[in-house]
Amino acid sequence: MTRSQKQIPLHLNISEQIQQRIISGYYLPGTKLPSERKLIEEWKVSRITIRRAIANLVQQGLVTTHQGKGAFVTEKHKVAYTLSSPLTFLQNDLANKGIGLSLQNITFELVTATAELQKILQLPSNNPTAYLQKKLLLTDNVPGGVDITYILPEIGQKLATELKQNMTFPVLERNNWKIERVAAIIECTNANLELSEYLDVSLGHPLLVYRHTAYTTHNHPLVHGETISRGDRFCYSVEQFS
Structure with a gap:
């Protein structure tokens, strides 16, 4: 039996209709949805049905709710980072597009590395340590991703102050650790409790992972890490050079 042949629950039917209104621009980003009372009157359903419909939209990232104020269409803050060669740093790439990038340092500490790291x-082998840094990335002051980076101990110790306040790659370049290449892979993951809190998403929400290792001359690694971001606020584009 296809979905059209099944009886779709009322709350799903209503949330899908509201979703279409959002996509079509009938409800604009940042605007308030009609009140519960008006939605109840429009669809002639119970309050609990309307609340379940709104909860569906919240889970999809289309709507946010504010206690005592109502439900609002999520504002669009999606940005694209161009993966290119030669390498363009994230901060510079977004600045060229008129988007401000800022960060909040979460963790910066010396840790014992796993066998893989x-x-x-x-x-x-006699001293397998590295500096672990976690930082929250914000685009135009909106949380978009969490960057988790492991840094060689000699670099982390020397550049701790700068690294806590700036993106990693530009700091390395300014201090004569030239990045010759970056090996990277893009994957998907799901939000754990920590990520759901930082990125304001539900537990298990699908997220993008940009996992990378940066190398200097003679194929010597400098840092290894991953940027975990919300797909509705961040994406990647690719430019190829001949």
């Missing part, structure tokens, strides 16, 4: 960063 030890291999990636080519850490000595």
Whole structure:
């Protein structure tokens, strides 16, 4: 039996109709949805049905609710980072598009590396440590991603102050650690409790992962990490050079 042949629950039917209004521009980003009373009157359903319909939209990231104020259409803050060669740093790329990038340092500490990280960063077996930095990335002051980076101990110790306040790659370049290449892969993951809180999404929400290792001359690794971002606020584009 197809979906059209099934009886779709009322709350799903209503949320899909509201979704179409949002997509069509009938309800604009940032505007308030009609009150519960008006929605109840329009569809002639119970309050609980309307609340379930709004909850569906919240879960999809289309609507946000504010206690005592109502439900609002989520504003669009999606940005694209161009993956290109030669490398363009994220901050510069977004600035060229008129988008401001800022960060909030969450964690910066020396940790013992796992066996996998030890291999990636080519850490000595007698002292397999690296600096772990977690930072929240905001585009035009809206949380869009969490950056988790492991940094060689000699770099982390020397540049701790700068790294806590700036993006990693530009700091390395300014201090004569030239990045010759970046090996990267884009994957998907789901939000755990920590990520759901930082990125304001539900537990299990699908997220994009940009996992990378940056190398300097002679194929020597400098940092390894991943940027985990909301797909509705961040994406990647590719430019190829001959």
